[in-house]
Amino acid sequence: MNRPAQHFREKAQVLDEAALDRALTRIAHEILERNAGASDLAFVGIRTRGVTIAQRLTAKIAAIDGTTLPVGALDITLYRDDLDMRGAPVVRGTDIPFSIKDKTVVLVDDVLFTGRTIRAALDALIDLGRPKMIQLASFIDRGHRELPIRPDYVGKNLPTSRRESVAVRLREHDGEDRVVIEEPEDV
């Protein structure tokens, strides 16, 4: 969500397929450990890749614990504070086919950067009901926060410069599982 419309080239690979899978497995265990099991848990992924990561995490939890947890998809376009700065927005729709009331909602996104996406997601979630608790799983935390937001679960902390970009590439969207740092091509 943080990538301006310019071309990026790959600078370095951060996680390969196996490392990405290990990080997901660890987060799944951490979620179960923190919440003492899976009861009352619900997952909400931020479109697009947050939803895929949420689905992967619930599959892991099902394999560990045998519990099938609901996964919803959240589109935060209508809640952004920077619509004026982003040109024509595309709304892809929120699809959360369960009540989040009194649930512990694990909010999932691929890359945590300024925190503004999460701010918008929290507003969007709270408009849908009153969860008991919201926890944040960010697969990559690349720093540069502009708001007081901190993830509960992190796949990898990845210090970056602002001009770089982090791409979490997933099989379902990109045909491969890996995380890379990219930099603008004009440099």
Add this chain to the structure above:
Amino acid sequence: MAWTRKDLLTMRELDPGEIQLLVETAASLEEIATRDIKKVPALRGKTVVNLFYEASTRTRTSFEIAGKWLSADVINFSASGSSAGKGESFLDTAKTIGAMSPDVVVVRHSSAGAAALLARELTCSIVNAGDGAHEHPTQALLDLLTIREKKGHFDGLSVAIVGDVAHSRVARSNIHAMKKLGMTVTVAGPPTLIPPNVQELGVKVSYRLDDAIRDVDVIMMLRLQHERMAGGLIPSLREYSRYWGLTLDKLSAQARPDVLIMHPGPVNRGVELSPEVADGPYSVILDQVTKGVAVRMGVLFLLAGSRGGSPA
């Protein structure tokens, strides 16, 4: 595909990608209607003025609801009880409203081209909510959204548009949009209510209801304005209803079992539609109204959601 226009004036000027973007944006906003709290902050601080010079229930109300669900401030202006009643010209009234810095003006007027005139004269975004017998683009969009939900696609579908095509802005907007999306359109009605040379829009013409509705996927019945009879275009309402009114008998004799019956409203029960058809299982007339709010949210969002429609 990104929205780049300042205004939404006609379906005729849009390309298929823009129509799809409008329909898809509306579809993704539909879930807001199912929420406990039907409000999102997308248009907070934006002002939408409904400037209506003709009577309207569903269009004006749905624009108002759509704006409010998106958190815009919505002001309704109707010609009666305003300065227009004191003789102020349409353009002067519109410029007066324009001087109050609205982000979007939704305009309905009995003259074709009224919305286009405002689009030239005002810096804010203009939405055409019906201009004379010209176009009514948001009606066509909500019809498309309804068809998409029920049929799953547009390409290759066949549609019969039946009734007073000559005076119908709904028919015109739908013909343009449906042709662009690969649908086959037949218009049908008494010859006095079918515009000459309508074939130039790429539609077939039929002068028999039975032929027009046979095996089509969608039947769109148009409202017969009572003043058409006074104008001598039809001999009597009774005769019109007998030849052109859609009844259960005609429907079961000719139409496909999965046909959709649409009507832009308000329905003249017993004239163009028998009550059993209007309320029957094929009818999606109330779905159309529900989709109307989603479509108008989509339109307002695309026009005003990103720097008044002129993205950086």
